[in-house]
Amino acid sequence: MNKVMLQKVINYPDLRNNPKKMDKDFRIEIFNDITPDNAKEIDEKLTLMVKELGDDMQLSSKFFITSSLNNFVIENCKLILQSEKIQQEFKLPFDKPLLLQNESYNNFTVLIRPIFNEFKDTHFCAEFFQKDENNKICLNGAALAFNKNIFNNNKPAYNNFKSLYIHNSFVPDNQWEHNRAQIVTVTLLSYLSSINLQNDLNIFETKNIKGLKGIQTNIREYSYRSFLSKPAYEHKVLNLNIGTKNENIANNNKSDGYKKRLHEVRGHLRKLKTGKICWVTNHKRGDSSLGIITKDYNLDYRRNK
Numbered sequence: 001m002n003k004v005m006l007q008k009v010i011n012y013p014d015l016r017n018n019p020k021k022m023d024k025d026f027r028i029e030i031f032n033d034i035t036p037d038n039a040k041e042i043d044e045k046l047t048l049m050v051k052e053l054g055d056d057m058q059l060s061s062k063f064f065i066t067s068s069l070n071n072f073v074i075e076n077c078k079l080i081l082q083s084e085k086i087q088q089e090f091k092l093p094f095d096k097p098l099l100l101q102n103e104s105y106n107n108f109t110v111l112i113r114p115i116f117n118e119f120k121d122t123h124f125c126a127e128f129f130q131k132d133e134n135n136k137i138c139l140n141g142a143a144l145a146f147n148k149n150i151f152n153n154n155k156p157a158y159n160n161f162k163s164l165y166i167h168n169s170f171v172p173d174n175q176w177e178h179n180r181a182q183i184v185t186v187t188l189l190s191y192l193s194s195i196n197l198q199n200d201l202n203i204f205e206t207k208n209i210k211g212l213k214g215i216q217t218n219i220r221e222y223s224y225r226s227f228l229s230k231p232a233y234e235h236k237v238l239n240l241n242i243g244t245k246n247e248n249i250a251n252n253n254k255s256d257g258y259k260k261r262l263h264e265v266r267g268h269l270r271k272l273k274t275g276k277i278c279w280v281t282n283h284k285r286g287d288s289s290l291g292i293i294t295k296d297y298n299l300d301y302r303r304n305k
Contacts, residue, residue: 001064002107006099008137009129010054013047027132029140032169045166046141053127056113060097065190070104073190080189085196087152090124090188093195102187106131110187115145122162123148126184141170142177144184151192157185262286 008025015022034042073080080086092098098112108130115125122145132138144161151157161181165171267282 001062001101005107005109005131005137006057006101009050009139010057012054012139013051016043016047025137027134027136027138029138029172030169032171034169038167038169042141042167042169046139049127049141049166050139053111056097057099057111060099060111061093062099062101063191063194065100065102065104065187065194067104069190069194070102070186073186073193077186077189080193080197081151081157083197083200085200086189086192087149088196089148089152090150090192091148092124098191100187100191102183102190105183108183108187110184112188121147125164126161126188128180128184140172141166142172142180144181151189157189260286 012026015025028046092112092114100110100112102108102110108128110126110128112124112126115122125143125145127143129137129139143164145164146161150160159181161184163171163177262284263286265280265283265285268280269277270280271277
């Protein structure tokens with residue numbers, strides 16, 4: 001995901017007084033002439049829209065759509081749309097705005113949010129931006145509203161959108177609007193396929209990531225980034241052989257009359273000469289000057305035969 005691109009959009013309202021920076025990073029898609037009478041109004045409305053967009057982007061659940069997934073969905077669109085899991089009502093994950101970035105269309109980015117009382121039978125709106133051929137971020141005052149059952153009717157999904165504009169200057173031609181509706185449809189369908197059809201489509205790969213192994217050297221040799229890339233928790237199981245016969249136990253308990261290296265002794269039951277049984281807590285035994293022994297235990301229950 002292009003996080004730099006997202007951060008620039010979030011910072012857009014702070015760049016209003018820096019025309020040079022604005023011109024370097026952004027292009028505003030205006031389709032009708034701006035006059036001195038409406039220029040200030042348009043600028044204020046666009047800045048407010050982008051500010052609200054940036055605020056919700058920071059709260060959103062974020063998903064990155066790869067080119068391979070996007071192409072797969074396009075090639076199998078009719079089959080995917082027949083799935084009941086795709087036709088069910090669309091819902092935002094975790095009741096938060098949903099941000100989707102599609103690698104295939106110059107990092108075309110869609111933010112989906114709830115919409116209230118704008119159009120009849122619409123529940124969500126999709127606002128979007130992307131990069132142009134000069135690597136500038138294209139902002140527009142347009143949004144596409146849609147119903148929660150967008151993929152559950154007989155019409156093509158991209159015909160189920162209703163257009164919203166913050167000002168007449170942002171109203172595009174039909175071809176521009178149709179093109180953006182198609183890209184939003186493919187991006188949304190790619191997201192739903194990866195979430196709802198993960199167990200039905202044989203295209204998703206699950207990787208098992210192991211945690212960082214025990215460090216046996218100076219911690220400074222490990223970069224902070226290497227720790228960020230590892231899971232926060234890792235569960236390990238140590239096994240002990242329990243219940244197996246050991247005919248040498250008695251002999252091993254006898255003192256050989258020489259010193260032993262420092263080692264840990266596990267807690268265990270001891271039977272005294274009086275017949276009383278007591279618990280001996282774990283402790284260390286031996287001479288550290290001769291060396292140190294560490295032990296790992298494997299637990300494997302087996303019946304005595």
